[in-house]
Amino acid sequence: MPAIIPPQFNELAVPPRLLLGPGPANVAPRVQAAAIAPLLGHLDPVYLGVMNDIQAGLRYVFQTANRTTFSVPGTGSAGMEAALCSLIESGDKVVVGICGYFGNRLVEVAERCGAEVIKVEGEWGRPLDPDELRRACAQHRPKLLAAVHAETSTGVLQPVPPLAAAAHDHGALLLLDTVTSLGGCAVCLDEWGVDAAYSGSQKCLGALPGLSPLSFSDRAVTTVRQRKQPVQSYYLDVPLLERYWLPEHMYHHTAPITLTYALREALRVVIDEGLEARWARHRRVSDAFRAGIGGMGLGLLVPEEHHLPQLTTVLIPEGIDDAMVRKALLSDWNIEVGGGLGPFRGKLWRVGLMGASCTPANALVLLDALGQILRRLGAKVDAGAGQEAALAVLAQRGPLS
Ligand SMILES: Cc1ncc(COP(=O)(O)O)c(C=O)c1O
Numbered sequence: 399m400p401a402i403i404p405p406q407f408n409e410l411a412v413p414p415r416l417l418l419g420p421g422p423a424n425v426a427p428r429v430q431a432a433a434i435a436p437l438l439g440h441l442d443p444v445y446l447g448v449m450n451d452i453q454a455g456l457r458y459v460f461q462t463a464n465r466t467t468f469s470v471p472g473t474g475s476a477g478m479e480a481a482l483c484s485l486i487e488s489g490d491k492v493v494v495g496i497c498g499y500f501g502n503r504l505v506e507v508a509e510r511c512g513a514e515v516i517k518v519e520g521e522w523g524r525p526l527d528p529d530e531l532r533r534a535c536a537q538h539r540p541k542l543l544a545a546v547h548a549e550t551s552t553g554v555l556q557p558v559p560p561l562a563a564a565a566h567d568h569g570a571l572l573l574l575d576t577v578t579s580l581g582g583c584a585v586c587l588d589e590w591g592v593d594a595a596y597s598g599s600q601k602c603l604g605a606l607p608g609l610s611p612l613s614f615s616d617r618a619v620t621t622v623r624q625r626k627q628p629v630q631s632y633y634l635d636v637p638l639l640e641r642y643w644l645p646e647h648m649y650h651h652t653a654p655i656t657l658t659y660a661l662r663e664a665l666r667v668v669i670d671e672g673l674e675a676r677w678a679r680h681r682r683v684s685d686a687f688r689a690g691i692g693g694m695g696l697g698l699l700v701p702e703e704h705h706l707p708q709l710t711t712v713l714i715p716e717g718i719d720d721a722m723v724r725k726a727l728l729s730d731w732n733i734e735v736g737g738g739l740g741p742f743r744g745k746l747w748r749v750g751l752m753g754a755s756c757t758p759a760n761a762l763v764l765l766d767a768l769g770q771i772l773r774r775l776g777a778k779v780d781a782g783a784g785q786e787a788a789l790a791v792l793a794q795r796g797p798l799s
Pocket of ligand 1: 476598
Protein backbone atom coordinates (compact mmCIF):
# COMPACT_ATOMS: atom_id res chain seq x y z
CA MET A 399 0.00 0.00 0.00
CA PRO A 400 1.51 3.40 -0.95
CA ALA A 401 1.79 5.55 2.17
CA ILE A 402 1.05 8.77 0.29
CA ILE A 403 -2.54 9.01 -0.94
CA PRO A 404 -3.20 10.28 -4.51
CA PRO A 405 -3.72 14.05 -4.79
CA GLN A 406 -6.83 15.42 -6.52
CA PHE A 407 -6.57 18.05 -9.23
CA ASN A 408 -8.92 19.07 -12.01
CA GLU A 409 -8.41 19.13 -15.71
CA LEU A 410 -6.17 22.08 -16.61
CA ALA A 411 -8.03 25.26 -17.55
CA VAL A 412 -5.77 27.98 -18.92
CA PRO A 413 -7.02 31.56 -19.45
CA PRO A 414 -6.24 33.10 -22.86
CA ARG A 415 -3.57 35.54 -21.72
CA LEU A 416 -2.03 38.22 -23.85
CA LEU A 417 1.64 37.82 -22.95
CA LEU A 418 3.12 41.32 -23.12
CA GLY A 419 5.83 40.92 -20.48
CA PRO A 420 9.52 40.07 -20.79
CA GLY A 421 8.72 36.54 -22.02
CA PRO A 422 7.42 34.05 -22.77
CA ALA A 423 5.52 35.72 -25.61
CA ASN A 424 2.44 34.28 -27.31
CA VAL A 425 3.21 31.89 -30.15
CA ALA A 426 1.66 31.54 -33.61
CA PRO A 427 -1.02 28.79 -33.78
CA ARG A 428 1.10 26.84 -36.26
CA VAL A 429 3.96 26.75 -33.74
CA GLN A 430 1.65 25.50 -30.98
CA ALA A 431 0.24 22.90 -33.40
CA ALA A 432 3.71 21.63 -34.34
CA ALA A 433 4.31 20.72 -30.69
CA ILE A 434 1.49 18.17 -30.69
CA ALA A 435 2.81 16.14 -33.65
CA PRO A 436 3.47 12.51 -32.65
CA LEU A 437 6.69 11.73 -30.86
CA LEU A 438 9.70 10.32 -32.67
CA GLY A 439 12.70 8.68 -31.10
CA HIS A 440 15.57 11.12 -30.71
CA LEU A 441 17.77 9.15 -33.13
CA ASP A 442 15.00 8.48 -35.67
CA PRO A 443 16.17 9.48 -39.17
CA VAL A 444 13.14 11.79 -39.54
CA TYR A 445 14.05 13.49 -36.27
CA LEU A 446 17.66 13.89 -37.39
CA GLY A 447 16.22 15.83 -40.35
CA VAL A 448 14.38 18.09 -37.86
CA MET A 449 17.70 18.74 -36.14
CA ASN A 450 19.38 19.65 -39.44
CA ASP A 451 16.58 22.10 -40.27
CA ILE A 452 16.92 23.72 -36.85
CA GLN A 453 20.66 24.16 -37.29
CA ALA A 454 20.15 25.78 -40.71
CA GLY A 455 17.37 28.02 -39.36
CA LEU A 456 19.43 29.10 -36.37
CA ARG A 457 22.39 29.96 -38.63
CA TYR A 458 20.00 32.25 -40.50
CA VAL A 459 18.64 34.02 -37.41
CA PHE A 460 22.11 34.31 -35.85
CA GLN A 461 23.49 35.39 -39.27
CA THR A 462 26.42 33.03 -38.99
CA ALA A 463 28.17 30.26 -40.88
CA ASN A 464 29.28 28.70 -37.56
CA ARG A 465 29.13 24.92 -37.81
CA THR A 466 28.64 24.69 -34.05
CA THR A 467 25.10 26.08 -33.97
CA PHE A 468 22.27 24.19 -32.27
CA SER A 469 19.81 24.41 -29.40
CA VAL A 470 20.71 23.41 -25.86
CA PRO A 471 17.91 21.73 -23.87
CA GLY A 472 16.80 24.19 -21.19
CA THR A 473 15.84 27.86 -21.11
CA GLY A 474 18.12 30.82 -21.84
CA SER A 475 20.00 30.23 -18.60
CA ALA A 476 21.05 26.78 -19.87
CA GLY A 477 22.70 28.42 -22.88
CA MET A 478 24.42 30.90 -20.56
CA GLU A 479 25.75 28.09 -18.37
CA ALA A 480 26.73 25.91 -21.36
CA ALA A 481 28.71 28.75 -22.94
CA LEU A 482 30.43 29.85 -19.74
CA CYS A 483 31.22 26.42 -18.32
CA SER A 484 32.56 25.22 -21.68
CA LEU A 485 34.74 28.26 -22.32
CA ILE A 486 36.02 28.90 -18.79
CA GLU A 487 38.42 26.89 -16.66
CA SER A 488 39.10 27.56 -13.03
CA GLY A 489 41.23 30.67 -12.59
CA ASP A 490 40.52 32.12 -16.06
CA LYS A 491 39.94 35.86 -16.17
CA VAL A 492 36.60 37.07 -17.50
CA VAL A 493 35.54 40.69 -17.95
CA VAL A 494 31.79 41.11 -17.58
CA GLY A 495 29.93 44.28 -18.54
CA ILE A 496 27.00 44.95 -16.22
CA CYS A 497 24.26 47.51 -16.68
CA GLY A 498 21.30 45.42 -15.54
CA TYR A 499 20.07 42.26 -13.86
CA PHE A 500 21.28 39.80 -16.52
CA GLY A 501 24.82 41.20 -16.52
CA ASN A 502 24.88 40.27 -12.83
CA ARG A 503 23.69 36.76 -13.68
CA LEU A 504 26.64 36.41 -16.08
CA VAL A 505 28.93 37.30 -13.16
CA GLU A 506 27.24 34.79 -10.87
CA VAL A 507 27.54 31.94 -13.38
CA ALA A 508 31.12 32.80 -14.41
CA GLU A 509 32.17 32.84 -10.75
CA ARG A 510 30.55 29.44 -10.18
CA CYS A 511 32.64 28.19 -13.12
CA GLY A 512 35.73 29.26 -11.16
CA ALA A 513 36.49 32.40 -13.17
CA GLU A 514 38.24 35.44 -11.76
CA VAL A 515 35.63 38.00 -12.76
CA ILE A 516 36.47 41.62 -13.45
CA LYS A 517 33.25 43.63 -13.31
CA VAL A 518 32.78 46.72 -15.46
CA GLU A 519 29.65 48.39 -14.19
CA GLY A 520 27.55 50.92 -16.05
CA GLU A 521 24.38 52.81 -15.24
CA TRP A 522 21.20 50.70 -15.36
CA GLY A 523 19.11 52.11 -18.21
CA ARG A 524 22.08 53.08 -20.42
CA PRO A 525 24.44 50.95 -22.54
CA LEU A 526 27.92 49.93 -21.40
CA ASP A 527 30.83 52.22 -22.23
CA PRO A 528 33.04 50.29 -24.71
CA ASP A 529 36.09 52.36 -23.70
CA GLU A 530 35.81 51.12 -20.11
CA LEU A 531 35.56 47.55 -21.35
CA ARG A 532 38.57 48.12 -23.60
CA ARG A 533 40.60 49.46 -20.65
CA ALA A 534 39.62 46.44 -18.52
CA CYS A 535 40.66 44.07 -21.35
CA ALA A 536 43.97 45.92 -21.80
CA GLN A 537 44.72 45.79 -18.07
CA HIS A 538 43.60 42.23 -17.27
CA ARG A 539 44.08 40.37 -20.60
CA PRO A 540 41.00 38.16 -19.97
CA LYS A 541 40.14 34.97 -21.82
CA LEU A 542 36.60 36.23 -22.34
CA LEU A 543 34.59 39.43 -22.45
CA ALA A 544 30.90 38.74 -21.74
CA ALA A 545 27.97 41.13 -22.14
CA VAL A 546 24.23 41.23 -22.69
CA HIS A 547 23.01 42.47 -26.08
CA ALA A 548 19.42 43.22 -25.05
CA GLU A 549 19.20 43.93 -21.29
CA THR A 550 15.68 42.76 -20.44
CA SER A 551 15.73 44.39 -17.01
CA THR A 552 16.11 47.90 -18.45
CA GLY A 553 15.13 47.79 -22.13
CA VAL A 554 18.53 48.89 -23.45
CA LEU A 555 20.12 47.69 -26.70
CA GLN A 556 23.91 47.38 -26.52
CA PRO A 557 25.89 48.17 -29.71
CA VAL A 558 28.12 45.13 -30.29
CA PRO A 559 30.95 45.88 -32.78
CA PRO A 560 32.89 48.15 -30.34
CA LEU A 561 32.74 45.34 -27.75
CA ALA A 562 34.10 42.83 -30.26
CA ALA A 563 36.95 45.20 -31.09
CA ALA A 564 37.74 45.74 -27.39
CA ALA A 565 37.90 41.98 -26.81
CA HIS A 566 39.80 41.00 -29.96
CA ASP A 567 42.40 43.77 -29.71
CA HIS A 568 43.45 42.21 -26.40
CA GLY A 569 43.24 38.54 -27.33
CA ALA A 570 39.87 37.83 -25.67
CA LEU A 571 36.77 36.12 -27.05
CA LEU A 572 33.42 37.93 -27.04
CA LEU A 573 30.46 36.06 -25.52
CA LEU A 574 27.08 37.70 -26.18
CA ASP A 575 23.75 37.07 -24.43
CA THR A 576 21.10 37.36 -27.17
CA VAL A 577 18.21 35.90 -25.15
CA THR A 578 15.94 38.88 -25.80
CA SER A 579 17.45 40.15 -29.06
CA LEU A 580 17.43 37.11 -31.35
CA GLY A 581 14.62 37.36 -33.89
CA GLY A 582 13.49 40.83 -32.73
CA CYS A 583 16.36 43.06 -33.88
CA ALA A 584 19.59 42.66 -35.83
CA VAL A 585 21.91 39.95 -34.48
CA CYS A 586 24.78 39.45 -36.94
CA LEU A 587 27.34 37.21 -35.28
CA ASP A 588 29.76 36.90 -38.20
CA GLU A 589 29.64 40.53 -39.32
CA TRP A 590 30.07 41.78 -35.76
CA GLY A 591 32.80 39.30 -34.79
CA VAL A 592 30.93 37.61 -31.94
CA ASP A 593 32.72 34.39 -30.88
CA ALA A 594 29.96 32.78 -28.85
CA ALA A 595 26.29 33.54 -28.28
CA TYR A 596 23.22 31.97 -26.73
CA SER A 597 19.54 32.84 -26.74
CA GLY A 598 16.09 31.68 -25.61
CA SER A 599 13.31 30.13 -27.66
CA GLN A 600 10.41 31.84 -25.87
CA LYS A 601 10.84 35.50 -26.77
CA CYS A 602 11.31 37.08 -30.21
CA LEU A 603 11.95 33.73 -31.91
CA GLY A 604 8.32 32.89 -31.22
CA ALA A 605 8.81 29.30 -30.04
CA LEU A 606 7.92 27.55 -26.78
CA PRO A 607 10.06 27.97 -23.64
CA GLY A 608 12.64 25.27 -22.98
CA LEU A 609 15.36 25.57 -25.61
CA SER A 610 18.41 27.76 -25.80
CA PRO A 611 19.91 28.36 -29.25
CA LEU A 612 23.70 28.56 -29.08
CA SER A 613 26.45 29.29 -31.58
CA PHE A 614 30.24 29.03 -31.23
CA SER A 615 32.77 30.28 -33.80
CA ASP A 616 35.72 28.08 -34.78
CA ARG A 617 37.86 30.22 -32.48
CA ALA A 618 35.56 29.49 -29.54
CA VAL A 619 35.50 25.78 -30.41
CA THR A 620 39.32 25.71 -30.54
CA THR A 621 39.44 27.40 -27.13
CA VAL A 622 37.23 24.67 -25.68
CA ARG A 623 39.30 21.93 -27.34
CA GLN A 624 42.44 23.34 -25.72
CA ARG A 625 41.07 23.00 -22.19
CA LYS A 626 43.30 21.26 -19.67
CA GLN A 627 40.36 19.94 -17.62
CA PRO A 628 37.11 18.44 -18.93
CA VAL A 629 34.06 20.73 -18.84
CA GLN A 630 32.74 20.32 -15.29
CA SER A 631 29.12 19.90 -16.46
CA TYR A 632 28.43 16.77 -18.50
CA TYR A 633 24.98 17.92 -19.57
CA LEU A 634 26.04 21.40 -20.73
CA ASP A 635 29.37 20.41 -22.31
CA VAL A 636 29.28 22.11 -25.75
CA PRO A 637 31.63 19.62 -27.50
CA LEU A 638 29.51 16.70 -26.23
CA LEU A 639 26.29 18.43 -27.28
CA GLU A 640 27.88 19.09 -30.66
CA ARG A 641 28.60 15.39 -31.16
CA TYR A 642 24.88 14.75 -30.80
CA TRP A 643 23.91 17.54 -33.22
CA LEU A 644 26.57 17.09 -35.90
CA PRO A 645 26.72 14.13 -38.32
CA GLU A 646 27.92 11.64 -35.71
CA HIS A 647 24.62 12.01 -33.80
CA MET A 648 26.17 10.33 -30.80
CA TYR A 649 23.71 9.83 -27.94
CA HIS A 650 24.20 12.42 -25.22
CA HIS A 651 20.73 13.16 -23.83
CA THR A 652 17.11 12.49 -24.81
CA ALA A 653 16.12 15.51 -26.87
CA PRO A 654 12.96 17.44 -25.88
CA ILE A 655 11.35 16.27 -29.12
CA THR A 656 8.13 18.31 -29.15
CA LEU A 657 9.88 21.54 -28.15
CA THR A 658 12.23 21.12 -31.09
CA TYR A 659 9.27 20.57 -33.45
CA ALA A 660 7.92 23.91 -32.24
CA LEU A 661 11.29 25.63 -32.63
CA ARG A 662 11.58 24.29 -36.18
CA GLU A 663 8.14 25.70 -37.02
CA ALA A 664 8.96 29.04 -35.35
CA LEU A 665 12.08 29.25 -37.51
CA ARG A 666 9.90 28.61 -40.56
CA VAL A 667 7.68 31.51 -39.46
CA VAL A 668 10.77 33.74 -39.20
CA ILE A 669 12.00 32.61 -42.63
CA ASP A 670 8.56 33.25 -44.18
CA GLU A 671 8.45 36.75 -42.73
CA GLY A 672 12.12 37.52 -43.46
CA LEU A 673 14.54 38.79 -40.83
CA GLU A 674 14.58 42.40 -41.95
CA ALA A 675 10.79 42.59 -42.11
CA ARG A 676 10.62 41.03 -38.64
CA TRP A 677 13.07 43.53 -37.16
CA ALA A 678 11.09 46.37 -38.84
CA ARG A 679 7.81 45.05 -37.36
CA HIS A 680 9.28 45.04 -33.84
CA ARG A 681 10.61 48.57 -34.36
CA ARG A 682 7.34 49.93 -35.78
CA VAL A 683 5.07 48.47 -33.10
CA SER A 684 7.37 49.55 -30.29
CA ASP A 685 7.74 53.07 -31.73
CA ALA A 686 3.95 53.31 -31.77
CA PHE A 687 3.73 52.00 -28.20
CA ARG A 688 6.38 54.44 -26.98
CA ALA A 689 4.58 57.31 -28.71
CA GLY A 690 1.35 56.19 -27.04
CA ILE A 691 2.97 56.11 -23.61
CA GLY A 692 4.38 59.60 -24.15
CA GLY A 693 1.04 60.84 -25.50
CA MET A 694 -0.72 59.61 -22.36
CA GLY A 695 1.69 61.60 -20.23
CA LEU A 696 3.77 58.71 -18.87
CA GLY A 697 7.57 58.54 -18.85
CA LEU A 698 10.05 56.06 -20.31
CA LEU A 699 13.33 54.93 -18.72
CA VAL A 700 15.42 54.66 -21.88
CA PRO A 701 16.09 57.46 -24.37
CA GLU A 702 15.17 56.79 -27.99
CA GLU A 703 18.76 56.16 -29.18
CA HIS A 704 19.35 53.27 -26.74
CA HIS A 705 15.85 51.81 -26.73
CA LEU A 706 15.39 48.09 -27.28
CA PRO A 707 12.41 47.73 -29.64
CA GLN A 708 11.08 44.48 -28.20
CA LEU A 709 11.08 45.60 -24.57
CA THR A 710 9.91 48.99 -23.32
CA THR A 711 10.34 50.15 -19.74
CA VAL A 712 7.52 52.46 -18.62
CA LEU A 713 8.01 54.56 -15.47
CA ILE A 714 5.23 54.07 -12.93
CA PRO A 715 3.64 57.43 -12.08
CA GLU A 716 4.10 58.79 -8.56
CA GLY A 717 1.56 57.40 -6.09
CA ILE A 718 0.49 54.45 -8.28
CA ASP A 719 0.87 50.96 -6.88
CA ASP A 720 2.69 48.64 -9.30
CA ALA A 721 1.04 45.45 -8.09
CA MET A 722 -2.50 46.88 -8.27
CA VAL A 723 -2.07 47.85 -11.89
CA ARG A 724 -0.55 44.54 -12.95
CA LYS A 725 -3.26 42.66 -11.06
CA ALA A 726 -5.99 44.65 -12.82
CA LEU A 727 -4.34 44.10 -16.20
CA LEU A 728 -4.33 40.37 -15.57
CA SER A 729 -7.75 39.94 -14.02
CA ASP A 730 -9.76 42.50 -16.03
CA TRP A 731 -7.93 42.40 -19.36
CA ASN A 732 -6.09 39.06 -19.40
CA ILE A 733 -2.85 40.94 -20.10
CA GLU A 734 0.49 40.13 -18.51
CA VAL A 735 3.26 42.72 -18.30
CA GLY A 736 6.44 42.46 -16.21
CA GLY A 737 7.45 44.36 -13.08
CA GLY A 738 10.82 46.00 -12.44
CA LEU A 739 13.89 44.05 -11.32
CA GLY A 740 16.56 45.06 -8.79
CA PRO A 741 16.59 48.84 -8.19
CA PHE A 742 13.58 49.22 -10.50
CA ARG A 743 11.30 46.98 -8.48
CA GLY A 744 7.98 48.81 -8.07
CA LYS A 745 9.29 51.68 -10.23
CA LEU A 746 8.64 50.49 -13.77
CA TRP A 747 6.72 48.10 -15.97
CA ARG A 748 8.46 45.96 -18.54
CA VAL A 749 6.37 45.68 -21.68
CA GLY A 750 7.44 43.06 -24.18
CA LEU A 751 6.13 43.26 -27.73
CA MET A 752 7.89 40.16 -28.99
CA GLY A 753 7.38 37.56 -31.69
CA ALA A 754 3.70 36.78 -32.27
CA SER A 755 2.74 39.17 -29.43
CA CYS A 756 4.23 42.08 -31.37
CA THR A 757 1.21 43.46 -33.25
CA PRO A 758 -0.26 46.98 -33.56
CA ALA A 759 -3.54 45.71 -32.08
CA ASN A 760 -1.78 44.40 -28.96
CA ALA A 761 0.08 47.69 -28.48
CA LEU A 762 -3.20 49.62 -28.78
CA VAL A 763 -5.14 47.36 -26.42
CA LEU A 764 -2.43 47.62 -23.78
CA LEU A 765 -2.42 51.42 -24.06
CA ASP A 766 -6.19 51.40 -23.67
CA ALA A 767 -6.07 49.07 -20.67
CA LEU A 768 -3.32 51.03 -18.94
CA GLY A 769 -5.11 54.32 -19.57
CA GLN A 770 -8.39 53.08 -18.09
CA ILE A 771 -6.79 51.42 -15.05
CA LEU A 772 -4.56 54.39 -14.27
CA ARG A 773 -7.46 56.85 -14.56
CA ARG A 774 -9.51 54.70 -12.20
CA LEU A 775 -6.62 54.80 -9.71
CA GLY A 776 -6.51 58.60 -9.91
CA ALA A 777 -3.46 59.11 -12.14
CA LYS A 778 -3.47 62.06 -14.53
CA VAL A 779 -3.26 60.36 -17.90
CA ASP A 780 -4.80 61.24 -21.24
CA ALA A 781 -5.67 57.83 -22.67
CA GLY A 782 -7.22 59.29 -25.84
CA ALA A 783 -4.06 61.27 -26.64
CA GLY A 784 -2.04 58.07 -26.14
CA GLN A 785 -4.13 56.17 -28.67
CA GLU A 786 -3.93 59.03 -31.16
CA ALA A 787 -0.14 59.28 -30.87
CA ALA A 788 0.27 55.52 -31.36
CA LEU A 789 -2.11 55.47 -34.32
CA ALA A 790 -0.27 58.39 -35.93
CA VAL A 791 3.03 56.47 -35.83
CA LEU A 792 1.41 53.34 -37.22
CA ALA A 793 -0.33 55.27 -40.01
CA GLN A 794 2.95 56.94 -41.02
CA ARG A 795 4.48 53.52 -41.54
CA GLY A 796 1.96 51.61 -43.61
CA PRO A 797 -1.23 49.62 -43.04
CA LEU A 798 -2.47 48.82 -39.53
CA SER A 799 -2.09 45.02 -39.71
C1 LIG B 1 18.96 38.88 -21.19
C2 LIG B 1 18.57 37.59 -20.55
N1 LIG B 1 19.51 36.67 -20.29
C3 LIG B 1 19.20 35.50 -19.72
C4 LIG B 1 17.91 35.19 -19.36
C5 LIG B 1 17.60 33.88 -18.73
O1 LIG B 1 16.75 33.17 -19.56
P1 LIG B 1 15.69 32.08 -18.98
O2 LIG B 1 14.79 32.78 -18.03
O3 LIG B 1 15.00 31.65 -20.25
O4 LIG B 1 16.46 31.01 -18.36
C6 LIG B 1 16.90 36.12 -19.60
C7 LIG B 1 15.50 35.83 -19.21
O5 LIG B 1 14.63 36.63 -19.33
C8 LIG B 1 17.23 37.34 -20.22
O6 LIG B 1 16.30 38.25 -20.48
